[in-house]
Each structure stands twice: as structure tokens, then as C-alpha cells.
Amino acid sequence: MLYREVGEFKPSYKKDQQTFPIRLDRYGYYAILAFAFCVIPFLINDYWANAILLPFLIFGIAAIGLNILTGYCGQVSLGSGGFMAVGAYACYKLMTGFPDLNIIFCIMLSGGITALVGIMFGLPSLRIKGFYLAVATLAAQFFLIWLFNKVAWFYNYSASGQITAPERTLFGEIVTGANATPEVAYLVCLSFLVVLAMVARNLTRGSVGRKWMAIRDMDIAAEIIGVNPLMAKLTAFGVSSFYVGIAGALLFSVYLGAVEVGEVFGIQKSFIILFMIIIGGLGSIFGSLAGAAFLVAMPVVLKNVMVGQLGWAVDLAAHFEFLIVGALIIFFLIVEPHGFAMLWRIIKEKLRLWPFPH
Amino acid sequence: MTATDSYQTPDGRTIGPNVMEMRNISLRFGGVKAIQDISFDIHEGEIRAIIGPNGAGKSSMLNVINGFYHPQEGEILYKGEVRKPMKPYEIAYQGIARTFQNIALFKGMSTLDNIMTGRLTHMKTGMLEQIIWSGRAEREEVENRAFVEHIIDFLEIQTIRKTPVGRLPYGLQKRVELGRALAAEPSLLLLDEPMAGMNVEEKEDMSRFILDVNDEFGTTIALIEHDMGVVMDIADRVVVMDYGKKIGDGTPSEVRNNQDVIDAYLGVSHD
Ligand SMILES: Nc1ncnc2c1ncn2[C@@H]1O[C@H](COP(=O)(O)OP(=O)(O)OP(=O)(O)O)[C@@H](O)[C@H]1O
Ligand SMILES: [Mg+2]
Numbered sequence: 001m002l003y004r005e006v007g008e009f010k011p012s013y014k015k016d017q018q019t020f021p022i023r024l025d026r027y028g029y030y031a032i033l034a035f036a037f038c039v040i041p042f043l044i045n046d047y048w049a050n051a052i053l054l055p056f057l058i059f060g061i062a063a064i065g066l067n068i069l070t071g072y073c074g075q076v077s078l079g080s081g082g083f084m085a086v087g088a089y090a091c092y093k094l095m096t097g098f099p100d101l102n103i104i105f106c107i108m109l110s111g112g113i114t115a116l117v118g119i120m121f122g123l124p125s126l127r128i129k130g131f132y133l134a135v136a137t138l139a140a141q142f143f144l145i146w147l148f149n150k151v152a153w154f155y156n157y158s159a160s161g162q163i164t165a166p167e168r169t170l171f172g173e174i175v176t177g178a179n180a181t182p183e184v185a186y187l188v189c190l191s192f193l194v195v196l197a198m199v200a201r202n203l204t205r206g207s208v209g210r211k212w213m214a215i216r217d218m219d220i221a222a223e224i225i226g227v228n229p230l231m232a233k234l235t236a237f238g239v240s241s242f243y244v245g246i247a248g249a250l251l252f253s254v255y256l257g258a259v260e261v262g263e264v265f266g267i268q269k270s271f272i273i274l275f276m277i278i279i280g281g282l283g284s285i286f287g288s289l290a291g292a293a294f295l296v297a298m299p300v301v302l303k304n305v306m307v308g309q310l311g312w313a314v315d316l317a318a319h320f321e322f323l324i325v326g327a328l329i330i331f332f333l334i335v336e337p338h339g340f341a342m343l344w345r346i347i348k349e350k351l352r353l354w355p356f357p358h
Numbered sequence: 359m360t361a362t363d364s365y366q367t368p369d370g371r372t373i374g375p376n377v378m379e380m381r382n383i384s385l386r387f388g389g390v391k392a393i394q395d396i397s398f399d400i401h402e403g404e405i406r407a408i409i410g411p412n413g414a415g416k417s418s419m420l421n422v423i424n425g426f427y428h429p430q431e432g433e434i435l436y437k438g439e440v441r442k443p444m445k446p447y448e449i450a451y452q453g454i455a456r457t458f459q460n461i462a463l464f465k466g467m468s469t470l471d472n473i474m475t476g477r478l479t480h481m482k483t484g485m486l487e488q489i490i491w492s493g494r495a496e497r498e499e500v501e502n503r504a505f506v507e508h509i510i511d512f513l514e515i516q517t518i519r520k521t522p523v524g525r526l527p528y529g530l531q532k533r534v535e536l537g538r539a540l541a542a543e544p545s546l547l548l549l550d551e552p553m554a555g556m557n558v559e560e561k562e563d564m565s566r567f568i569l570d571v572n573d574e575f576g577t578t579i580a581l582i583e584h585d586m587g588v589v590m591d592i593a594d595r596v597v598v599m600d601y602g603k604k605i606g607d608g609t610p611s612e613v614r615n616n617q618d619v620i621d622a623y624l625g626v627s628h629d
Pocket of ligand 1: 411
């Protein structure tokens with residue numbers, strides 16, 4: 001009975017609608033934020049930043065983005081990798097074309113450009129649905145990768161075909177390039193994630209989010225209630241792509257520093273982000289993050305345990321990873337489509353009643 | 359009685375002038391003539407029933423009214439003006455709301471969210487304001503929540519406020535769907551078989567809600583219903599359709615005594 005709603009009478013609708021209605025949740029959230037911003041930067045090292053923290057933060061943003069489109073608005077996309085590439089290449093072109101432009105603006109503008117591209121590829125969604133839309137986004141994925149490979153303008157005609165992030169600073173600290181420190185890279189990505197997660201939360205709890213969910217659940221009924229289906233879908237494509245684009249820009253500029261498009265933004269990335277939201281929970285911001293954390297951390301943990309401790313071969317561990325992910329996806333698709341987010345809610349419901357089962 | 363002006367009902371309510379007039383509507387799907395040259399009107403404040411055997415074209419008529427189907431012939435006058443062909447979501451903004459024959463709730467949302475979604479036509483804040491949330495977006499949310507709570511009280515569904523609608527029994531789902539339509543504060547409410555599949559008790563509840571909506575909010579209602587007892591009880595005027603044609607139009611007692619109607623519909627069992 002430590003965790004409970006009792007004694008938390010909600011005196012107003014405003015209180016009832018807040019993000020963490022239960023006090024303990026709210027304090028937990030503040031504690032995590034404080035820890036993430038004030039403690040981790042002092043503990044962080046290259047290994048933790050590169051293996052776990054940066055990929056988690058960046059793919060967390062991408063997963064929230066895809067969840068807005070797929071989980072909230074019901075439009076399946078297999079093009080996330082391609083849209084991340086749009087963000088990365090937009091960021092590269094902006095950084096090299098406007099050397100004086102602040103890196104934060106570059107990243108945000110990259111998100112904006114990706115949003116426009118996403119809206120363009122979202123246009124067919126008015127006519128085609130479900131499986132066929134998924135195939136159309138798959139086509140977008142292949143087209144975009146092909147485009148960035150073929151058109152040399154995108155990589156400034158560099159001989160390797162790669163794009164490399166020049167050094168940029170923020171408040172005097174190096175953010176991109178080889179000399180960036182892990183704590184700065186971490187803080188930049190963390191700030192983006194926290195702000196974008198809050199924005200996503202606000203968008204999904206109000207009328208914009210209800211329009212998306214209405215389209216997802218019953219598009220005919222949505223229409224007679226006043227939802228313009230094309231507008232609802234295009235805003236979802238736009239917002240979602242904005243997030244995915246920012247993730248791509250961060251992945252390129254802050255995390256990797258240099259990118260070869262087919263390797264980094266290939267179809268596997270689209271699938272991994274989709275798996276994140278399936279395992280984490282469709283239609284949940286928290287679930288997006290849980291799924292991202294899980295799929296980023298699991299290979300690292302498995303590798304440490306199986307290769308490091310048990311002395312298994314590396315490729316055996318890799319196969320094992322596929323097995324686990326595959327089993328989990330099947331499990332969640334069949335048993336619990338709301339993923340970790342729902343499991344977490346169920347645990348909390350049990351906790352609320354504990355120690356009395358009724 | 360097909361008055362074009364106000365009239366008085368037997369129970370003493372004053373019905374206003376017509377809000378909606380269908381003029382010579384014809385609707386075909388390929389070779390199927392779903393609606394053939396039908397005209398009728400709906401007056402302000404009345405409960406207008408549309409009855410007829412299965413496949414008569416009743417649902418198609420509602421779909422014409424709220425813009426899902428566009429009739430090949432005829433015109434629709436709403437509030438005195440000829441209505442241009444419009445999309446369903448534009449018609450929602452004109453104050454027309456409806457429920458469906460087969461429940462069309464948002465399965466992934468709670469009762470509260472379903473009914474809140476019905477308020478969309480009243481929510482004006484843009485995306486930027488919602489991103490910031492505090493300020494206009496939050497205020498708008500709270501105001502509309504208060505209105506929705508009013509509907510929840512009215513329909514006596516307080517206890518299922520936060521329940522995902524998919525878990526509700528059929529009768530309650532129908533009620534939530536009515537709530538979602540009411541949330542729009544429609545001037546014309548279309549109900550497609552609101553009592554289908556209900557037991558006697560649930561039908562009585564639903565009839566009471568429909569009468570109360572009409573009475574308390576002054577909402578004009580057009581409903582399709584198969585249960586003749588219910589129709590006779592609550593409708594002010596009735597349109598009778600059969601095979602896409604209108605075969606009767608008038609007060610319940612007039613319709614009941616109309617020989618065409620008796621032949622086509624009342625004499626035949628439809629269960
Ligand atoms: N979208 C459509 N495409 C083709 N035919 C249709 C369509 N909608 C309705 N119809 C046909 O139009 C006719 C009228 O159907 P409608 O659903 O309006 O009947 P109804 O009076 O509502 O019947 P019920 O009492 O069974 O609900 C039927 O023959 C039906 O098959
Ligand atoms: Mg019907």
C-alpha cells in the first residue's frame with residue numbers, strides 16, 4: 001500500500017489530466033531527470049556513452065517518432081531508416097553549407113526538412129492503407145538510400161561517398177567531430193530527448209492526439225466527428241518524421257561523426273525501430289523509451305554475459321540475440337500488443353492493491 | 359401532415375420550421391437503386407423516425423445526410439440553404455452528428471476519451487499551442503472536459519469513465535456512442551438503430567435518453583428504428599421506406615393506418 005492513489009483526491013480536471021497523476025510517479029520522474037542531468041555526466045565514459053547511452057537517447061527519439069505515426073495514428077511505416085538518413089544528410093548539408101549556423105539549429109532544421117519529406121511520402125496514405133502503405137514506405141526507404149548513394153551532391157562529391165561531421169561547438173564546448181567529449185554529446189542528446197518526449201506527450205494528450213487515435217481506431221467515425229483524415233495523417237507523418245529526422249541528424253553528427261548511408265540507415269534500422277515500439281508498447285511514449293532501452297541494452301548485456309563470462313563465440317551470441325528479439329516480438333504481438341508499457345501498468349495496478357489482493 | 363412551418367405536437371411541444379429538407383434524392387450503387395426520388399423534411403426540435411424493412415435504404419439516407427454518399431440526383435437544404443457537396447468532416451462542423459448501426463467507437467480509447475473526441479469541432483487550439491500545453495490548450499481541455507463530464511452524468515456512465523470501451527457490454531457501448539455524438543452539441547442528431555440488439559430494459563433506458571436529449575437540449579433527432587413500439591412512442595413524425603421508395607410519411611398514427619405501409623411493412627414480420 002506504499003504506492004497508491006488513495007488520499008490523492010483530484011480536485012480539478014486539470015489535476016486529473018496531468019502526466020503523472022500519482023505523486024510517487026511524479027517524484028520518480030523528477031528523480032530520474034535529476035540523476036540523468038546532474039549525476040550521469042560525471043560518471044560517463046566513452047564505453048558507456050557509445051555502447052548504451054547515446055544510442056538509447058537517439059533511438060528513443062526515433063522510436064517516439066515512429067510511435068506517433070504507427071502507435072497513435074495507425075499508419076505502419078518501414079521507412080524510418082530512410083527518414084533518419086534524410087535527417088543526417090540534411091544536417092550534413094546544413095553544417096557544411098552554413099558553417100556559422102549553430103549546431104542546434106542545424107539539427108532542428110534537419111528535423112524540419114525530414115518532416116517535409118515525410119509529409120510528401122505520407123500523401124498516398126489517404127488512398128492506401130495497412131499492408132500496402134507499409135510496402136509504400138518500404139519503397140521510400142529503398143529510394144532514399146539509393147538517392148543518397150547515387151547523387152554525389154548529397155555527400156559533397158567526397159571520394160569515399162561518406163559524410164563526415166565537421167567540428168561544431170555549443171557554449172564553447174565541442175559537440176561534434178572527433179574531439180567531442182562523451183558528457184557533452186550525452187547532454188545534447190538527453191536534452192533533445194527530454195524536450196521532444198514532453199512535446200510528444202502534450203501533442204498526444206490533447207485534440208491533435210485524439211484525432212490521430214480516432215483515425216487509427218475507426219476512420220469513418222473519425223470523419224463524421226470532424227477529423228479531416230488527410231490532415232490528421234499528414235500531421236502524423238510530419239511530426240513523426242521530424243522526430244526521426246532529428247534522431248538521424250544526432251546519430252550522424254553527435255554520435256557517429258561519419259556515416260555511410262547504406263550501412264547506417266539500411267532497412268534493418270527501420271525494423272529495429274519498429275521492433276522497439278512493438279516491444280515497448282504501441283501508443284505509449286514511455287513504451288517507446290522502454291523498447292529503445294531494451295533493444296539497445298540487450299545486445300550489450302548478452303555479449304558481456306555470453307562472450308565475456310561464458311566464453312561463447314561472438315556469432316553464437318549474435319544469433320541468440322535474434323532469437324530473443326524474435327521470440328519477444330511474437331510474444332508481444334500475440335499476448336500483449338501494448339508491450340512493456342502495459343506490463344508496467346499491470347505491475348503498478350498490482351502494487352496499488354498490494355499487500356491485499358482485492 | 360407534411361407541414362413546412364411550425365406545428366404543435368399532441369403532447370404540447372412546439373416544433374419549429376424545417377432545418378433539413380431532402381428534395382427528390384436518388385442514390386444508386388451501380389445497378390442497385392438504394393434511394394429513389396425521396397423527399398422529406400426534418401423540423402427543428404422534432405424526433406423524426408425513418409422506418410422500413412431491411413435493405414430499404416434507411417442507412418443510405420443517413421449516409422447521404424452526413425456526406426458519406428453523394429446522391430446522383432436531388433438536393434439537400436440545410437437551415438434554408440442548398441447544401442453544396444461536402445465532406446463528412448465539413449458536415450460535422452455544420453452541427454450534424456450521428457451514431458452507427460454497427461457500433462463505431464474508438465476501441466483503443468477510454469469512455470472519456472471517446473466522448474472527448476466528440477468535442478473536436480469545439481476545440482480550436484492549434485498544434486503550437488498544444489505543444490506548449492499550459493495556457494490556451496490546457497484551458498480548452500479543462501473546459502471541454504467539464505462539458506463531457508456533464509454528458510457522462512446525463513448518461514449515467516460515471517463508473518466506466520476510464521474503462522477502455524472495448525471491454526464494455528454492448529448496451530453501454532451504444533450509450534457511449536450516443537455520448538460521443540452528444541458531445542458535439544449537434545443541432546441535428548442522426549441515430550442509426552440506437553436500440554438494435556438491446557433487451558427491453560436497455561431499450562427503455564435508451565428511449566428515455568433520446569427523449570431527454572430532445573427535451574433538455576432541444577436537439578433535433580432523426581432516428582432509424584425497427585421496433586415499431588418504440589417508434590410509435592417517441593417519434594413525432596415517421597418516414598416509411600421500402601425498396602428505396604418512400605411509401606408513407608406522417609404522424610405515427612397516420613402511418614399506422616396507411617394501407618401501403620401496412621402491406622409493405624407492418625403486416626410482415628421481420629425477426
Ligand atoms: N456502399 C454500398 N455499395 C453498394 N450497395 C450498397 C452500399 N450501401 C448500401 N447498399 C445497398 O443499398 C441498399 C440499401 O441499404 P441500406 O443499408 O441503406 O438499408 P437499410 O434500410 O439501412 O437496411 P437495414 O435495416 O438492414 O440496416 C441495399 O440493397 C444495400 O445492399
Ligand atoms: Mg441500416
